[in-house]
Amino acid sequence: MPRVHAHEQALTARLLDGLAQRPWVRVLGPLDAAERGSVVSFVVDGVHAHDVGQILDDLGVEVRVGHHCAWPLHRALGAAATTRASFAAYNTAGEVDVLLDALDRVPVIFGLEVHA
């Protein structure tokens, strides 16, 4: 299990690093992989999570969207809904990169002005 944990933490850190390079994405929770499990919820300001999820889905990336049975928490965090990626032992670093590349389609399709 320590190897599984290390693998998941590496994937989570890779995703958090990638999201940190995209200032138009807001991550909920700790930004340090060591302080969280392998689940990352985030918001693209100006685009609803269902729209984000739809675009990722179209590019083969499966994420969960909505308030994840935690509506009061989402209200408290000021997010109508979030997009949530979760990693397990079978995921790869390459898949994290696919997710990040797919995410870059979101501001293009929705015409957001992004400053990388």
Add this chain to the structure above:
Amino acid sequence: MDLYQQIIIDHSKSPHGAGLREPFDAEVHHVNPTCGDEVTVRVHVEGVGVDARVADISYAAQGCSISVASTSVLAEEVTGRPVQEALETYAAMKAMLTSKGQDPGDEEVIGDGVAFAGVAKYPARVKCALLGWAAFTDALARAGVDITAGQADSKDGR
């Protein structure tokens, strides 16, 4: 992807006739609990019987691009129209959205609504596109319109 037509993006960014206005005969608040989309719709009906018309639809919508854009198209297509035509437009919109992609929609009847034909292929999103329309027909009913009759009743015709 064929879901996000530019016209849908445009409507979601600049919703037609958004905001809550007076006067109004009924106000409803509809929520899609699975995604958190919310819409408040007010309708103002003028005239009676076959002369009844939708004088104004005003709304506050919060949600995904599909639900906001669809409510915007509702306001654009239905405001100022006879109630009977408005109900026919809703029926045509619903038929297209629930056709699983078989019904491309008639632009003569639903106008910009045809841009939502692609939504029919995504069952999880059909409710998003119908949220504002369902709220609108609920508001009409609360304003006293018989939304089930072939011939729409007036708001005073109960």
